[in-house]
Amino acid sequence: MLKLPVDFLNKYQALLGAEKAKELFTSLEYSPKKAYRINSLKWQNQVSYKQDEPILNVNAAFYGKITGLDPEWVSGTVYSQDPAAMFPAMIAAAKPGERVLDLCAAPGGKSTALGEQLQSQGLLLANEISRSRAKILRENIERWGISNALITNETPQKLASQLPHFFDKIVVDAPCSGEGMFRKNNEAISYWSPDYISFCQKRQKDILTEAVKMLRLGGELIYSTCTFAPEENEQIVSWLVTNFNFEILPIKLAKIAVDHGHPEWADGNLLLKNTLRFWPFDELGEGQFVAKLKLVKSESQLVKSSPKKRRKHGTNQNLLNKEQILLIKKVLEPFNLPNELKNWSKLGLVQNNHVCIPAFPEVASLHLKIINNGIDLGILKKKRFEPSHQLAMVLGQIEQNQVINLSKQDYLCYLHGETVRIDTEIRGFVLISCHNLIFSFGKVSGDGILKNFYPKGLRTVKKGLQND
Numbered sequence: 158m159l160k161l162p163v164d165f166l167n168k169y170q171a172l173l174g175a176e177k178a179k180e181l182f183t184s185l186e187y188s189p190k191k192a193y194r195i196n197s198l199k200w201q202n203q204v205s206y207k208q209d210e211p212i213l214n215v216n217a218a219f220y221g222k223i224t225g226l227d228p229e230w231v232s233g234t235v236y237s238q239d240p241a242a243m244f245p246a247m248i249a250a251a252k253p254g255e256r257v258l259d260l261c262a263a264p265g266g267k268s269t270a271l272g273e274q275l276q277s278q279g280l281l282l283a284n285e286i287s288r289s290r291a292k293i294l295r296e297n298i299e300r301w302g303i304s305n306a307l308i309t310n311e312t313p314q315k316l317a318s319q320l321p322h323f324f325d326k327i328v329v330d331a332p333c334s335g336e337g338m339f340r341k342n343n344e345a346i347s348y349w350s351p352d353y354i355s356f357c358q359k360r361q362k363d364i365l366t367e368a369v370k371m372l373r374l375g376g377e378l379i380y381s382t383c384t385f386a387p388e389e390n391e392q393i394v395s396w397l398v399t400n401f402n403f404e405i406l407p408i409k410l411a412k413i414a415v416d417h418g419h420p421e422w423a424d425g426n427l428l429l430k431n432t433l434r435f436w437p438f439d440e441l442g443e444g445q446f447v448a449k450l451k452l453v454k455s456e457s458q459l460v461k462s463s464p465k466k467r468r469k470h471g472t473n474q475n476l477l478n479k480e481q482i483l484l485i486k487k488v489l490e491p492f493n494l495p496n497e498l499k500n501w502s503k504l505g506l507v508q509n510n511h512v513c514i515p516a517f518p519e520v521a522s523l524h525l526k527i528i529n530n531g532i533d534l535g536i537l538k539k540k541r542f543e544p545s546h547q548l549a550m551v552l553g554q555i556e557q558n559q560v561i562n563l564s565k566q567d568y569l570c571y572l573h574g575e576t577v578r579i580d581t582e583i584r585g586f587v588l589i590s591c592h593n594l595i596f597s598f599g600k601v602s603g604d605g606i607l608k609n610f611y612p613k614g615l616r617t618v619k620k621g622l623q624n625d
């Protein structure tokens with residue numbers, strides 16, 4: 158049985174009334190319902206998981222449990238996510254060509270969905286303040302096959318100083334007191350106190366103050382948390398409306414009943430009813446709050462509505478020369494290229510022998526900690542080119558011919574970093590799949606040995622294999 162803090166129990170009894178509060182406390186005792194999304198960027202879309210319980214309103218999302226060793230996950234075909242947490246990105250509804258910022262992005266649940274919505278057109282800036290979490294964010298965005306993401310490891314303040322009025326949409330999935338996580342992660346209970354809620358509220362205001370600076374006039378801000386606390390939800394939205402020129406937009410959901418924001422828990426603004434509240438007792442997932450706001454015009458903001466002119470610096474990045482193009486072409490020739498790769502020879506830039514197609518070329522003149530910019534194509538070595546893991550994941554978006562499909566046994570050995578013996582006429586770089594889901598590059602030598610190109614940092618430990 159969960160040991161909930163007395164202040165927490167009293168607070169929600171007062172807010173919800175005894176009966177609803179009891180429903181809430183009881184629901185926190187149940188196991189969370191697992192769910193996953195299928196990646197529409199990947200052509201296969203063939204997954205072995207059951208798809209008979211869809212999450213209404215969210216594209217290609219279903220209740221069900223997936224595991225991190227399955228080819229579906231390793232190939233970036235599915236992403237495990239709490240069902241309610243799928244809604245903020247769905248509500249953001251990014252359109253191809255837009256500039257979208259996911260300001261608090263790791264591990265990447267929202268970013269992967271936003272990248273999918275953009276369909277490789279426009280820009281997704283996925284930012285994460287924590288270095289270690291930014292690394293996980295990169296892995297997830299890479300696995301998903303997204304080619305137009307700039308991944309940064311910055312504070313909101315630093316980003317805002319470089320990119321004023323720049324984005325069409327900004328998602329702030331804010332760090333919060335995590336009351337919605339209580340049943341998933343009991344540790345969240347130990348952090349809880351009224352003071353912690355105040356601390357979170359202050360941090361949310363700080364983050365949002367910077368987010369607003371980066372939004373263009375008419376742009377949309379999607380604010381979400383996974384907590385129930387009105388201080389971090391309705392009261393934050395009221396604060397945004399009072400201090401900046403925001404309008405709270407209605408959110409339409411079909412065929413499901415969710416609770417709405419409670420004006421009486423903030424300043425009484427009736428438009429707070431436009432916001433959404435997912436409670437665990439709704440059985441739509443963990444706790445989640447979502448608001449969609451539009452930055453409407455005001456005289457003061459009109460003055461500074463265009464992106465800041467940037468000084469040109471030497472970027473130290475060069476276009477590909479003829480010799481480099483030939484080396485890369487030799488490797489890419491056997492593969493079918495998705496649209497965003499078709500102009501690689503013109504768009505590719507080289508820096509310290511690394512070749513990339515930047516999602517945001519101008520970023521070189523900014524002062525930001527960049528984790529990845531667009532597609533890392535690979536690395537130029539002495540008279541040869543070695544393709545990157547990210548390239549394999551982007552190529553996996555469309556049907557390929559130069560593929561070796563491994564048995565489940567060989568697949569598990571490959572994930573562990575072993576070389577595998579295979580019977581094939583193909584030589585050189587190949588895409589590697591299991592259940593026809595592409596998850597890596599490999600290289601076949603003359604004696605039928607498949608050299609392992611699965612990145613060392615992603616390899617599984619032997620223990621995982623034995624348990625399978």
Ligand SMILES: C[S@@+](CC[C@H](N)C(=O)[O-])C[C@H]1O[C@@H](n2cnc3c(N)ncnc32)[C@H](O)[C@@H]1O
Nearest residue numbers: 261262263264265266267286287330331332364
């Ligand atoms: C709720 S999580 C984001 C989850 C993510 N959007 C997803 O869907 O996978 C909040 C993130 O905010 C980050 N964060 C913490 N403090 C922050 C701050 N002061 N400014 C910006 N981000 C912060 C945390 O490291 C964490 O990764």
